[in-house]
Amino acid sequence: MSTPPPATTSRFNEEAASWDSNPFVQAATTMAHKTYLSRLPPPETLSQYNILDLGCGTGLLTFLLAPSVRSVTAVDVSEGMIDVLNTKLNALPPPHNVLGVHALLSDPDDPILSFDPVTGDSFPQRRFDLVVSHLVLHHIPSLPPVFANIFGLLKEGGRVMVTDFEDFGPEARRFHPESKMEGVERHGIKRDEIRRILEEAGFKDVKVETAFEMEKAVETTPGSGETGGDLMTFPFLVCEGTK
Template sequence: MTDANKARFNAEAAQWDSNPDIQQATRLAHKAYLSHLPSDPAILSTYDILDLGCGTGLLSLALAPSVRSVTAVDAAEGMIGALEAKLTAEDAAKNVLPICAMLEDPDDERIAVDPVTKEKVTGRRFDVVVSHLVLHHILDLRKLFATVFGCVKKGGKVMVTDFENFGPEARKFHPESKMDGVERHGILRDEIKTVLEEAGFVDVKIETAFELEKQVETEPGSGVMGPTMVFPFLICEGTKL
């Protein structure tokens, strides 16, 4: 994550959850992930999940009741602080571990801690690595997925969701005032498939997961939100043999 990204997300952390588009995109992503994960609760409840770029933990907390554990990682201190505040509630999930880190090493000791037992597990790996609305902020996707591949157990999966780059209009997903830290206007199907395969994943599948309708600026840079547009989101999945 660049300094521009960190600054933006630290500044927006307190109001992040109040954005209805973010809430809706997370609900739809959660539904998409569940449709691609084992449908048998007994199997899914054994899964350890790594959520990269977890933000305030909306997706992590949505997944937590269905799985054994969620390790929630984000480089923005403000976002992790917001998640930590949620986890102080009496009825909060006890199987979510928030970590403020720029994860670049699968053997990073910070993700070796088991959220359930709180014990360090050398060489800890995950059944599934998820990431939602993060890829368009990452300059070097190949470096990212090399790290992700190392974090996945043999037989495990990567599943990531982000909006699709369907042409010049995809730029409208962000107001012009929030372009700092945006490295690409959505993800390209062929590009992400190639990146996942080059990282070592097999059985790579790129599918439309859902569509999000959101307001866009009436004119680029005007700051005035008016018409709505429909943005397709992709779910990108691969398996580590």
């Protein structure tokens, strides 16, 4: 996974404690979860899946998916985010099928991924049925190495499924207030570009489609810090492929 700028990691460490209190983040994660479930196998098959949630944050998507699957390995480069995830996990009665991992992944064979969240056993070169990631891609400097790594993390026949807002032109920049542009590497993802990256990584049956749309309060004047009730509609893409 391409290394995020230090400022990005610092920002998310600082925001981790209050992350779950953001209504837009909560709503967007709920919509992503619904999108994934609508495209995944029926419950009897899905219940056997071992999933990797890449850039999991505080585990909002992780904990929505966990009841439907065998296990979720939740990975984030922000130690603060993983600390919040683990606090929530420890408050739940055992048994657990979630494992929080603080790591920057660059190697599919990284031993930090070898642990089974359900049994605790270690399996070298552990592979996953599905890799998901939500609202992460726009923070990553270079996407081709990320999808090459994801391809290596999947079993044969495994799938990648990621969601992020779409770069639909200059106005997509307004998704973030100017005060939070540090660590934003792109203003959404472009359909043709992400399709090409997935195909070049080796994925087949690639699909890039509009998953849902959301209204978001944006700055009336860039840099003002004031929204004044201004709302913009942002389309979110779901990008998927099969190994």
